Amino acid sequence: MNAMHQYLFDTYRAAQHGERMPPLPGTHDVATVRALRDHRRFRAVLAGRPARGRLRTALRTALRTALSRWVHPKAC
Numbered sequence: 161m162n163a164m165h166q167y168l169f170d171t172y173r174a175a176q177h178g179e180r181m182p183p184l185p186g187t188h189d190v191a192t193v194r195a196l197r198d199h200r201r202f203r204a205v206l207a208g209r210p211a212r213g214r215l216r217t218a219l220r221t222a223l224r225t226a227l228s229r230w231v232h233p234k235a236c
Contacts, residue, residue: 163185170182201211210217 167182167185173179174181204211204214
């Protein structure tokens with residue numbers, strides 16, 4: 161069963177019981193992603209890590225390491 165099937169079941173049940181209709185699937189996705197991002201930033205600050213730019217910094221470090229190994233290979 162996918163989200164649309166569940167929505168149809170919930171809509172039918174709400175109509176039978178005289179309750180409010182459920183929101184369409186995907187209605188609150190953006191708000192959920194924002195809340196998750198804010199929570200991760202908050203947890204990073206509590207742990208003493210930078211709240212922003214961690215992914216970019218990690219990628220830059222990995223790229224520099226890979227390039228330095230490629231440009232200056234160890235002598236075998």
